[in-house]
Amino acid sequence: MPDFNALFDQWASSYDDTVYGKNHEYAEVFENYTKILDKISTQVEDKKSGTVIEIGVGTGNLSELLTKKGFHVIGIEPSSEMRKAAKVKIPSLEILDGHFLSLPLKQKVDAFVASYAFHHLTYAEKIESVKLMDGLLKPDGKIVIADTMFESKEYKLKLIEKVKADRAFNLLKDLYTEYYELIEDLIQIFRAQGYTYEIEKMNSYVWILTAQKN
Numbered sequence: 001m002p003d004f005n006a007l008f009d010q011w012a013s014s015y016d017d018t019v020y021g022k023n024h025e026y027a028e029v030f031e032n033y034t035k036i037l038d039k040i041s042t043q044v045e046d047k048k049s050g051t052v053i054e055i056g057v058g059t060g061n062l063s064e065l066l067t068k069k070g071f072h073v074i075g076i077e078p079s080s081e082m083r084k085a086a087k088v089k090i091p092s093l094e095i096l097d098g099h100f101l102s103l104p105l106k107q108k109v110d111a112f113v114a115s116y117a118f119h120h121l122t123y124a125e126k127i128e129s130v131k132l133m134d135g136l137l138k139p140d141g142k143i144v145i146a147d148t149m150f151e152s153k154e155y156k157l158k159l160i161e162k163v164k165a166d167r168a169f170n171l172l173k174d175l176y177t178e179y180y181e182l183i184e185d186l187i188q189i190f191r192a193q194g195y196t197y198e199i200e201k202m203n204s205y206v207w208i209l210t211a212q213k214n
């Protein structure tokens with residue numbers, strides 16, 4: 001059971017205000033949010049005839065986009081309030097109670113996608129999660145992760161200084177406490193499982209990592 005359930009249950013009703021720019025403290029983290037979701041959908045375009053699993057669906061913005069584009073999506077989300085919010089947005093969405101380390105899937109799938117969610121796992125948990133997803137992917141399957149990650153320790157330190165100067169104290173706390181990785185460390189997890197990867201910067205915080213098993 002993820003540690004963050006209470007926080008996300010509470011955040012569910014106002015979460016969309018944050019991602020669509022009404023929370024100034026987080027504006028840079030969610031800059032280009034719609035573009036980020038769209039880019040994820042492009043990365044799995046070749047999986048349209050298969051099944052795409054979104055983990056950490058939140059209020060359902062990415063699943064909604066994928067559904068509208070004609071993908072068969074199954075959502076997995078540990079927070080009951082987030083599951084309710086997503087279900088209101090996309091009544092047809094199959095959404096399951098689960099999380100990165102407990103994937104309630106009976107069959108192999110074509111892709112896993114996750115936006116702004118993977119950082120809730122420690123590094124050891126990320127390794128475990130990638131192994132789990134890998135075991136549930138069809139040959140040629142993809143894993144697409146959009147999240148805050150850093151090109152270097154120096155970059156992260158500079159960002160922390162800026163956030164301090166901006167007095168964005170909630171974001172500052174996140175930067176100290178959440179499990180954001182260096183890009184190189186994250187890539188290493190996928191490399192170790194035999195994946196090739198592409199990576200693209202989407203704003204000052206978020207990159208999209210697309211990993212494929214060839």
Ligand SMILES: C[S@@+](CC[C@H](N)C(=O)[O-])C[C@H]1O[C@@H](n2cnc3c(N)ncnc32)[C@H](O)[C@@H]1O
Pocket residue numbers: 002003004005008019055056057058059060061062076077078079082098099100101114115116117120121
């Ligand atoms: C910041 S929200 C992102 C929601 C959505 N993906 C988006 O891009 O707007 C993070 C989501 O991840 C979920 N979450 C937290 N820990 C998780 C875990 N261990 N496994 C899967 N989802 C998790 C939260 O409940 C929340 O809905």
